[in-house]
Amino acid sequence: MKCNDLLEIILEKFLKVAEGGYTSLPGDPGGPTKYGIATNFALKEAKEKGIVSKDLNVKDLTWEQAKTIYKKLYWEPIKGDEIAEIDPRLVVVLFDTKVNPKKGIWDRYAEILGLNNWDIDKAIEVFRKMDLEERNKIIDNFINARLELYKGHRYEKGYRNRMKELKSFLDRIGVYIDTYCANYNKLLRSAYAEKTRRNVQEGSRRVDPLVIDLDGDEIELVNINRSNAMFDLTGSGFANRTGWISGGDAFLVKSKMVEPIFDFY
Numbered sequence: 001m002k003c004n005d006l007l008e009i010i011l012e013k014f015l016k017v018a019e020g021g022y023t024s025l026p027g028d029p030g031g032p033t034k035y036g037i038a039t040n041f042a043l044k045e046a047k048e049k050g051i052v053s054k055d056l057n058v059k060d061l062t063w064e065q066a067k068t069i070y071k072k073l074y075w076e077p078i079k080g081d082e083i084a085e086i087d088p089r090l091v092v093v094l095f096d097t098k099v100n101p102k103k104g105i106w107d108r109y110a111e112i113l114g115l116n117n118w119d120i121d122k123a124i125e126v127f128r129k130m131d132l133e134e135r136n137k138i139i140d141n142f143i144n145a146r147l148e149l150y151k152g153h154r155y156e157k158g159y160r161n162r163m164k165e166l167k168s169f170l171d172r173i174g175v176y177i178d179t180y181c182a183n184y185n186k187l188l189r190s191a192y193a194e195k196t197r198r199n200v201q202e203g204s205r206r207v208d209p210l211v212i213d214l215d216g217d218e219i220e221l222v223n224i225n226r227s228n229a230m231f232d233l234t235g236s237g238f239a240n241r242t243g244w245i246s247g248g249d250a251f252l253v254k255s256k257m258v259e260p261i262f263d264f265y
Contacts, residue, residue: 031058089170
């Protein structure tokens, strides 16, 4: 996925809306909750791991702190960045499952993938071998498996509503990514222009003949002497490996994004 921050999109456009703000429900084993971070579960673990201060009260939890907790406790364990490169929709479903697990769901996912038990690395291997149609089917099967486990549960209605919201988010994820990237790219262009202006003023006029984004994240722009290049050749928003290159090779590099940051010839 381009722009290297699918997690930010998920948190802002889906999870923050789905989880809401501060709540304290009688009988809730998680205790008082804010942004979906429960006092007795996620917040407790975050304190134990030094992610937040041990004396932090959930009422005082900021959204930025909550995002850090989601990244450390839920995104990184499922290797979110890696799966996002395969299919952003897959990681959305897995991330939401990690945030709201139901007993037995990971065993069910393993069964769907043909694995003996759930293992994120083995799951990623399976995902890599799938084509688009197969991934579509797996995503549907994952969501249906979650719904099955909530049949007869006292929160079944609320959970079905969440799955409905999740499906709606998945349908619009491409739009969210494009919008986020467009805004992100404007910031990058502005920062690059300012850096170039300062370099000229300071007398640093050395410019590489060709500058490209070799890792496909549109953040680190390096010169042609680096290798193992990846580009978005189809305009799909996914990186495509092009092979090894060297300083003696010649390329025409042009971004296919709606608002490209750099066009080089």
